[in-house]
Amino acid sequence: MLQRILVWDIPTRVFHWLLVLSFTGAFLTAESERYRDIHVVLGYTLLGLLAFRLVWGFAGTRYARFSSFLFKPAEVAAYLSALLKGKAKHYVGHNPLGSVAIWLLLGLGIGSGVTGVLLYQEIGGDAMEELHEIVSNTMLVIVMIHIAGVVVSSLLHRENLVRAMITGFKSGEPEKGISRSFLWLGVIILVAVLAFWSNYSAIGVATPGADTASSRQHDDD
Numbered sequence: 001m002l003q004r005i006l007v008w009d010i011p012t013r014v015f016h017w018l019l020v021l022s023f024t025g026a027f028l029t030a031e032s033e034r035y036r037d038i039h040v041v042l043g044y045t046l047l048g049l050l051a052f053r054l055v056w057g058f059a060g061t062r063y064a065r066f067s068s069f070l071f072k073p074a075e076v077a078a079y080l081s082a083l084l085k086g087k088a089k090h091y092v093g094h095n096p097l098g099s100v101a102i103w104l105l106l107g108l109g110i111g112s113g114v115t116g117v118l119l120y121q122e123i124g125g126d127a128m129e130e131l132h133e134i135v136s137n138t139m140l141v142i143v144m145i146h147i148a149g150v151v152v153s154s155l156l157h158r159e160n161l162v163r164a165m166i167t168g169f170k171s172g173e174p175e176k177g178i179s180r181s182f183l184w185l186g187v188i189i190l191v192a193v194l195a196f197w198s199n200y201s202a203i204g205v206a207t208p209g210a211d212t213a214s215s216r217q218h219d220d221d
């Protein structure tokens with residue numbers, strides 16, 4: 001008997017939507033010198049969020065754990081073939097095909113953040129700039145595939161997955177639900193990110209060579 005069960009804990013949901021905000025914001029500010037500080041702050045936020053997610057992948061609740069969405073290539077192929085026949089099985093957590101996009105997003109997010117930090121530290125020159133752009137553009141492509149996959153999966157199983165990533169609830173057998181939402185940890189992540197952002201807007205980021213509030217402060221010393 002299917003019921004409304006809790007699947008996504010709060011830290012995972014807060015992580016997801018802050019990641020969406022950070023990646024989108026960083027992408028939109030990537031080309032302009034004027035918004036470089038914002039781009040850098042959002043890049044650091046992305047890396048911080050991913051660092052949390054790496055820990056939560058081992059310490060988190062059932063469906064947030066990496067082991068719950070580590071599928072063998074044969075399982076991914078079997079899911080894809082069932083999907084093409086319109087007979088894909090319903091998964092309470094991530095499905096095998098969706099999990100491929102998720103692994104790629106986590107990996108590319110780290111790649112984009114790390115190459116961005118190296119570039120910001122003026123390490124690697126033009127090659128690093130090129131690499132940062134390639135990794136970030138590839139991530140954008142995977143994000144689009146991810147969103148398309150979410151829409152297709154939602155229609156196929158008549159289950160609104162976007163709403164599930166907001167409320168945490170999906171339909172499933174009662175024993176498959178998680179019992180704790182970890183509200184306190186979600187609040188800590190949200191407060192930490194907001195504090196980081198507000199701290200940035202108060203002091204600015206010392207962009208090498210740029211005349212930011214903090215660099216002016218140092219010039220005055």
Ligand code: HEM
Nearest residue numbers: 012019020023024093094095098102105143150161162165
């Ligand atoms: C910048 C864009 C995005 C990135 C980087 C991203 C990344 C991710 C990641 C890493 C996960 C795995 C969550 C976890 O286990 O921690 C995930 C899941 C999910 N994302 Fe996104 N996402 C993005 C945009 C979106 C958007 C715009 C939507 C809504 C249309 C969305 C809907 C979902 C849903 C529903 C899931 C759960 C999938 C499932 O039920 O298996 N994502 N996303």
